[in-house]
Amino acid sequence: MAYCHYGELKNRGIFPLHDESQITIGYLETELNLVPGMKNIRLRDFPSFIQTTDPDDIMVNHNILQTKNACRAKAVIIHTFDDLEKEVPDAIRQKFDHVFTISPLQLLEHQVENLEVNSIGSNLWKEDNACIAWLNQRAPNTVLYVNFGSIIVLSPQQLLEFAWGLANSNQYFLWIIRPDLVRGESAILPQEYLKEVEGRAMMAGWCSQEQGISEGVQMICWPFFVEQQTNCRYACMDWEIGLQIEGNVERGKVVELVKVLMEGEKGKDMRKKALEWKDKAQLAGKPGGSSYHNLEFLINDMLLKNY
Template sequence: MGSIRTSEKPHAVCVPYPAQGHINPMLKVAKLLHHKGFHITFVNTEYNHRRLLKSRGPHSLDGLPDFRYQTIPDGLPPTDTDVTQDIPALCQSTTKTCLPHFRELLNKLNDTVLSTGPPVTCIVSDGCMSFTVEAAEEIGVPEVLFWTHSACGILDASYLTNGYLETTIDWIPGMENVRFKDLPSFIRTTEPNDQMVNFVIAETKRGLKASAIIINTFDAFEKPVLDFLSSSLLPPIYTVGPLHLMANQISEERLKSMHSNLWKEESQCIDWLDSKKSNSVLYVNFGSITVMTPKQLVEFAWGLANSGYDFLWIVRPDLVVGESAMLPPEFVMETEGRGMLASWCSQEQILKHTAIAGFLTHSGWNSTMESVCGGVPVICWPFFAEQPTNCWYSCGEWGIGMEIDTNVRREEVERQVRELMEGEKGKKMKSKAMEWKEKAGEAAGPGGSSFLATDESNAHPTYKRNLLELEETEYTDVFGRARWPGAPQRVLKTPFFAQLTTLPIDENETNQPIIGHSTIHDMEGYCFQIVLKLYVDNFRSVLHQHCQLRIQLIDVHVQQEKDIRRLAGTVLNAGNG
């Protein structure tokens, strides 16, 4: 790719959710966009900006002339602690307080006098930071939402359980026979006013006004779910994973030197693994947010010790609820020489090391993707969010995992570690993991299904089949780049479908709300939207607690010379009603 003058570059503003597992993949997206010629502004919260400087060094966020770091406050009380913030409080605070500060930042970036960079041409934000959609509408640029979890996590986040965790359900397309306990923890409730349920619903509804959704997955890995999402949900879906395989293809040293770990990495982990035989070590890491009780920590410890196998265990200082993570001295003595403890590491490097035979994980999506790309089978102990869903797929559909019960027992930990390392099931899991590793490499390689798209030809196949070709003058590409020399870069595209059914008898055009309104160049434009309605009733007893979900697909495309057209798609009823 030839060099592009700064003044001519499209400008992407990237806004991750302020947690480790969201910042890492967003930085990879930003690097890939920069590699494709974009000017980048990467927006961290002030709290995480300070943590990054502490863990990476005082010059780690200096950036490049065309890759700059900016900050906005998260609205929470200032603190110098080095821990993940309370997630519900953070969700509530960012939703309520970040938009005005983000508007102010955009105004500064677009100030032709004060700014040294090009004007903002698109915003790429985390799916949990959808307040940016409103800001994008206000300045007339495309908004691309990046959902950092699995496609199945997006789909089942639209469904609310009735309280029976072991009940098998069959009404989520692509996820037949999933149990309520396998659904994301945030929506696994019977309380209609639950804070996190309301947050998920609000983020989903706002997110439907975006120009596109990108997901860190690949088509072969989640095909049934992706097919359903792409045929039923808009904005269009773009699969861009595994992101770390794609980012590893970037050869520019300036970009490769940029990292985003909020804790200081212990490099001796790799040196220790180098001294071990191939496929001899179990890697244990429960991510950046998972916490456990002191009893659970001890049970995991003795399960690992009694298995007899070597292990590398990442133990964050805040891993135990309300206190420091302290392991029994007897455990440390028992495992001396065959166990290594560290507070943080470069997980991507660990999981591709030849010494690693298995991974005891919380089933976070980044960890799942990285284990698949390393061909590493997993033992799952999901904690929250969509991790139970990822675990369900790992143990079933993908065939790469086993699950440990929430009530951790050392005997069960020992048994599963032994099974993974030496048992027949472990061998089958390893074989399946290697198959997925090959498919992941194909997806991220030249001609593969996953790469950052700059036009609709790279969208998910189901979306491509339904997309009608628009006039060139009506839109730029999904990331705001001009689609031909001299084309305006601030016009949002409005995709629409040719194949739609009519509204059901009890619904009509007048009683269905239109959402997603925006005014661009004095012309009203409406994209497809999903109107999400939750009906919670019959709470007389646990037996009657249920929720009915109705999803209605509405297309309204308004042009000055045409009448308003309203078309609607399917209605899905979930629950007992």
């Protein structure tokens, strides 16, 4: 829905920015009341491509074009489930025909009875199962899972700030570190750090990330670019399962938020909320659930009828 309004925001002169100072002087706190289904959304919560001073930004123009082209699609699939953000899919259905909310995919996958299909993984990288034995030695809800996804690239200093923040939190953590995580060099941590966290940490190669909501997990968010700003806003403000690292990362901030998440009363409340969302996600992915129904309809009434 945010991308659908890029064109209107541009025409109204809300972006591109006049200069880069608008990023820091509070302009991004401007509330946008013209986006159906996204009440009180701020400019800073929109996908980050609009934080540009270039009126011909290639990614802005690309997204405007793609949302226009979506009007010609026979079906639009949204990776969410109805209970999670019902207002947004309902608003999108006013723009496009045949909108299907289908998520969480890993729960829908469990409904497939064909054993050959079940053996096929969705991983782009080879799985590293060495962490399983280590995890099995820890009590439930005592390990922090740290993952920056498949695209984000850190500076060496950002890597160290996260690393020492995790170490100083005195919590167990499983950190997924891609070989290309650090800009311009490999993600190598100093020996003194590895000694400090020995026994408390497990650094693994890349593996597929389970969707936290469907597993009932509260989270710390550090939105970097694209839709991460929007996702963070919903996790922290609407779904009440997230804490945000504001601005650039500092080890003290990491320690503070990890303590709140793992030990504080707010973290406990967030976990209860996360488990409520887990139950709703599980229902959506089961036979009779909204996502299960939408997937069946998409296959039987939209795809198979064309053969």
